[in-house]
Every structure is written in C-alpha cells, then in structure tokens.
Amino acid sequence: MDEKMVHLHIENCSKLGDILETTQERLDRALERHPDIANKVKITMGTDGKGFRDAMSTADALFCWDFERENVTELAPSLRWIHLQGAGVNHLLPLTWVPKDVCLTNSRGVHGERASEYVFMGMLGLNNRLPEMMTNQRKAKWEKLHSSRIRGKTVLIYGVGHVGGDVARIARSFGLRVIGIRRTGKDHEYVDDMYQPQDLAKLLPLADFIVVTAPHTPSTERVFGQDAFDLMKTGAGFVNYSRADLVDYAALQRVLEAGKISAVVDVFDQEPLPETSPLWQTPNLIITPHSSSNDPDHHADRSLDLLFENLGRFIDGRELKNTVDLDQQY
Template identity: 55%
Template sequence: MPTQTDAAKPMAPNEKVKVHVHNPDALGPVFEVSEQRWQEALDRHPDIAARVDATFSGSPADLEAGLQRADALFCWDVPREALAQRAPNLRFVHVHGAGVSHLRPFDWLPPDVNLINSRGVHGSRAAEYAMMAILMINNRIPEMMTNQRQARWEQLFNTAIEGKTLLIIGVGNVGGSVSGFAKNFGMHVIGIRRTGEPRENVDEMHKPDALADLIPRADVVLMTAPHTETSHHMLGKAELDLFKPGAGLVNYSRAALVDYDALEAKLRRGEITAVLDVFDPEPLPESSSLWNAPNLIMTPHCSSDDAEAYTPRTLDLLMRNLGNIADGNPLENVVDQTLQY
C-alpha cells in the first residue's frame, strides 16, 4: 500500500479544519489531552488555532459523532471497520505514539487517508534512558540487583566503558541521539539501519543482513528499531547465542523484536544481562516468570514519555499538520505503509 504524501488542495480562508481528539481515561495523565494542554497548544500556534475547530471524546459513542465531521483524528487506537463510511471527510489519523504495529495490517485505512505517528517527539528523555541502561549494564547493576534480592554479598568488578562497543539496531531518531551520548563516553558505535546510510556519531553503519557478524563484537546491544513483519524476533535464539559472554541487551523499542523466552533462558544461565522497558502483553501479568528472572532490570514501558513535555510536543506536531491541511502542504511524519513505520 503506497504512502500518501501529496499535498491536497488548500482550504478556503474562512474554512476551519475539523479535528477530533479521542482521549479515553485509560490512557493516563501523561497522555491526556486535557483542556489546559489543548489551550496551551493553541496559544503556541495562534495562526493555526484560528483555523481549527476541535471536538473531543472519551467514549465510543462520542467518538462516532466526532468522526462524522472530522478532517483529522488524533488517538491511540480506533475501531477500524468501515472507517471511510464512518469518517467520510477524514484526511489523516495521528497516532499518539511512535509505534504503529498495533494497527497492522493497514488495510482498514482508506487509500486517501494518511497515517501519522509521533516519531521524533520523545526528545532527549529517550536517549537519557538508553544511556543510563547501557551504563548500568557496564557497571553490572542487573547482576547486583539479583544479589541484593537474594541478600548475597558478592563484589562484582568491571572496566570503564571507554573503548567498548555499542551496537545500535535501528539508528533513527532515538538511536541516533544515543550514539552521541555513547561517543561522549568514548564508546565505539556500530549501527544498523535499513538504508545503511552513514550517520553522525556512528563509527560504522551496516544494513540488517550484517547483524550476525556484528553481534559478537558488541559489549552492549541496543534495540531501537520499529517492529514490523520483517523485524519480528530480529533477535531470536540464534542471534542471542552470538552474544559474547558478559554482554548486555537494552530493549527500548518493542518486545516482539526479541524472543523473550530465549532471552530468559540465557539470563537464568548467567550468560547475558538485560534492561527491558517493553513487554508483551502489557501490563506484564503477575504470572510471568520474567518478574523473578536473574540479571534483569525491568521498567514498565515508561522510558521516554516525558510526563510534562511528551503530549505538548505531540500536540505541536498535530498543530503543524492541521496547518498543513489548511494550506494544502505535505504532512509531517507520514507512516510508510509498505515499510510499516
């Protein structure tokens, strides 16, 4: 399915762009588009605000009413059946997040409707978390936390991180930001990205087919790739077995990029350490054996969503795209439905 990026005919000067914001309570305060946040976004974009007519919903019934008139929809998820009939004027759907794998396959999306994500919005918070996790692995903190839970005094020593190798799988906005931090700590940075094109602060850039050759060189592997059909279990048992003894894994991106069953087996054998922020399903059930897996630190998918800035920055992106609709300009952050991100 092709990506829709062409500019459309601009709206008349007195015609307002109708946007509907679906904002269920279950999303929580970090992701809430409150009245105050919406007004502050309008205040930051006064020229666009004058051309916007917004409606809001928290329930399915109110959502349906809003869809009937909407040019743009802002949401995390939406019932997808017969969307073209339910939202006849729709121009784009902006997903309140960077990942869109929960919306695949994209056959529900009408051919003239763009899908927008929030990639690039996370800012420095994501890079800070990833670098913290890399430093924790180098300082053997996951192992020390295992010893602490078992009341076991065992001094664990390591060497400085300078000169060690970081492999970043998926050098996009977040991976590229982390590479700058890693270079400041004197690390050798290897990157993998679909195009293989070089990027600042990455000493070597490769395509995904080089993964098996690169893993044995890494002291830490950082997953910042999108989850697609082709990247599913990109780190399976065979790839995890290529990690050198004592190496660590940080998964910031999506759980399905890694075979967690195979990872857990290696954690329990003491062959690897890990910091994980993403799981499947979420919330992670109490019955999951990962809760007591050794050599592992888990954070509950909160690594990069800045409590104060994430939603305001996302609304800034939404406002720019509402302005783009009004003026007939190309949209920002259009998801390539073929690449699935």
C-alpha cells in the same frame, strides 16, 4: 462552519493514562503557542468513543491513539489525515483499513530525549553490572563485582531512527564506538559504521552493548532469538526499549540464567507482566514497566506542538511530517 475552517477531532484513550491525555488546559496552551492556526481550525474532543461517530461525520483530521476503524470511509467521508498520539502503529496492524486518500502520521521523535536517557541509563547500569548486583542483593549475597570504564567499548544500535540516533549521540560523547543497523543503511553523523539488517549476525560478537530501538514489522519479528543471543560475547549487555515482538523472551531468559549476558527490558509480550511470569525471578535482569519514554511534564505538550505544526502544513497543502509508510508499517 466557515468553509475555510478545518475540523480536527481529538479522541482521547483513557487506557493511555494522564500523561498522553489531551486535556482542555493542554489544548488551550497549544492554541496559544500556535495563534496562526487557532482561527483556522474547529476542534472537537471525546474520550473512548463517546460522541466519536457524530464528530467524525464532518472531521477532516483525527488526533488519536485507538479508534473505531471499521468502514472508515463511510464513518468519516471528509477525513484526510490521521495523526497518532504515539510512535507505534502495532495496535493498528494491518494497515489495510487506511483509506487510499488518508495520510497517516505518528508522533515519533516527541519522546526521543527522554527515551535516549533511559537507554543510556540502562547501558551505564549494565556496564556497572547492576543487574548482577541486584540479583545478589535479593539473595543477600555479598560479592564484589568490578567493571572497567565505558569509554572505548562498542555499542550496536539496532534501529537508528529518532531514538537510536540520539542514543548514538550520547554514546559518542562518552567515547564509545557506535555501530548501527538501519533498513536503508544510510549513514548517520553519530554512527561510526552503519550496516543493514542482514549484517546483524556478524556484528553481534563485536558488541559490548546491544540496544534495540527498531519498530516491529514482519521483518523484525523475533530477530533476537536463541541464535542471536548465542552470537553475543560473554558479558554483553542487552537493552530492549522498543517492542517486545523483536525478542524471544524464553531464549533471553535462558542466556540470562546461564550468566552469559545481562539485560534491561522495558517491553514485554504481555503487559502488565503477569505475576506468574518467570522473568520476575530471572537473574541478571532489570525490569521496568513500559515507562521508559513517557515524560509527564512535556510529552503531551510536545505531541500537540507536532500536531499543530502538521496542521499548518495540512491547511497549506504541504507534505506532512512523520508520515507512516503503509508498506513498511512504520
């Protein structure tokens, strides 16, 4: 191999399905879109560990979702960069396995537009009381449920990152007041008032909609439990797009059954959600099967574009985009 060539190994994971798979056709299209990179990289591909060890013996970079992480340094002595096909790193925690000279990046932002559309669909459905109507539909119960327009209402976004920020943009365009929470408290152009996580309790009673778009870390574990739900106003709508671990689902079930709030939820503690889960029969709840953000037409291509943009930076010795903070774990 030419000493100037970078060896990139792409490790597919079959359990992710076709949407995220890097097929040869998708890879060829990406190489055509990035001709300046194509002649500087040697690419190998595998699936579910087949040929992984051989490839990693000379790989400089790895594009993957899940992989063999024990003794990474010995397995891949030349490895300097790992890029994840998705945004989440929960399945890789704790990140103590990451060698000190390896940069870990992810694909956050790739699915932002699709995800924010889903979240706002949930908000519009909640505003129009669709979870309650669906509960009545299953009972063959005719009950007129009226709602006011969404303009002028308040949404609290817990986690103003790529997705949360785009939700804020859409919400502002619909005339909502947007209050946000992010770890740094840094202002955002589409958020009217920004706060930090310790302010959650005082903000919950103000919100007509609560949207969860934060990563799971030890500090966000079950942050939406009984105490948080008790602080929400009667009639509030709750959307959990991001991670199941941020929510106590038993507590959510109780407030839904009491008719205090309604909810749209895409992520669960156990997936697929077991047939025996009481959530299936919980009133005032719309369940979607972790399908909120993977775009079958664009996700893989956009992921590869981000990969190749970062690959150019890697070759040039520049800072990579979407670096994961190993201490913050996102």
